[in-house]
């Protein structure tokens with residue numbers, strides 16, 4: 148039978164920072180009253196003006212948890228956004244001439260990409276999926292910028308009728324939900340939520356929209372469950388809520404997105420995208436690696452290479468670079484040992500150093516890497532093929 152998924156009722160839950168006296172922590176919503184003073188960004192342009200525009204536009208999160216990390220990522224790619232003052236919504240990046248940066252709320256970035264008022268943007272995959280709603284014109288250029296990790300997940304109370312409910316299947320099989328009294332889910336994700344429930348064949352579900360502090364809704368009797376972003380799980384725990392098996396709608400992190408129409412039609416967008424993509428890929432690849440140099444005894448370079456290849460954590464990106472070290476002893480130049488250079492994942496650094504030592508490595512130097520440029524960026528090839536270029 149088809150799932151009856153309906154969206155009805157609107158309620159607004161708002162919250163205040165810092166927490167009110169009597170509230171045990173910032174993440175508890177039960178004893179909080181509030182206000183919210185979101186600052187609306189000016190509209191960057193209009194559809195009519197969009198086609199006449201010659202400058203390329205990149206939308207970045209103006210506030211919230213993604214704002215700072217996005218600027219830091221770009222800075223680490225030597226693409227520092229230059230803002231005349233922090234209250235201004237427009238900036239430039241000196242390395243990318245003919246491009247404006249516009250600071251906008253994440254959901255507005257997606258909407259404005261769709262409207263043609265922005266060409267490129269950085270947002271969470273959750274926002275992109277919710278507000279892009281699988282629009283044909285919007286495209287993901289880089290799908291893992293390695294920050295803003297969270298999941299969009301269903302949560303239910305730990306107590307009462309939900310005490311022994313631990314999976315989506317358990318939830319679906321509860322006799323409580325009927326056409327007249329559906330499972331009420333509060334969420335800001337009113338596109339992804341109903342779609343997920345329908346896919347899972349959940350019957351008798353209704354959704355209500357909310358804007359922040361969703362975790363309070365079950366305790367207030369406004370909803371039975373919530374669908375919201377979770378990362379550490381602290382907010383859920385502190386509000387006596389739990390996730391359930393099979394209840395993750397989406398795993399999210401920051402992504403670089405674009406309008407296909409802009410990429411194809413607007414002069415300069417493709418070139419700028421290429422440069423941003425190359426820098427991002429080279430930086431993100433490098434951020435996970437260290438360069439390790441060491442000295443090793445051996446009678447020739449091949450013998451040293453064999454030893455290194457015998458160790459699972461020492462093969463590097465392609466293989467070791469090995470150079471003879473020329474020493475002068477008793478007036479004679481000879482090669483007794485070799486300098487080796489490899490790239491090592493940061494996660495396995497210590498294991499790699501131990502393996503190097505076990506095969507006679509000494510004088511191990513470790514340095515961070517700024518960029519690793521490959522011959523070609525795989526994501527660039529994918530993008531061109533998706534654009535039919």
Ligand SMILES: Nc1ncnc2c1ncn2[C@@H]1O[C@H](COP(=O)(O)OP(=O)(O)OP(=O)(O)O)[C@@H](O)[C@H]1O
Nearest residue numbers: 210211212213253271273274295296297376377378
């Ligand atoms: N707890 C979290 N941990 C990690 N990333 C998160 C978390 N919550 C949200 N995010 C990511 O950060 C993005 C922006 O979230 P943020 O709360 O800053 O803005 P928002 O809630 O979309 O803004 P607004 O409240 O103005 O609508 C989200 O779309 C998501 O990708």
Ligand SMILES: O=P(O)(O)OC[C@H]1O[C@H](OP(=O)(O)OP(=O)(O)O)[C@H](O)[C@@H]1O
Nearest residue numbers: 359360375376377378379380381382383
């Ligand atoms: O699992 P946790 O680490 O506790 O994070 C989850 C919380 O983070 C987000 O809220 P945010 O702090 O962005 O506030 P908002 O509701 O104002 O967007 C999300 O809406 C959850 O409430």
Ligand SMILES: [Mg+2]
Nearest residue numbers: 211212359376
């Ligand atoms: Mg938020």
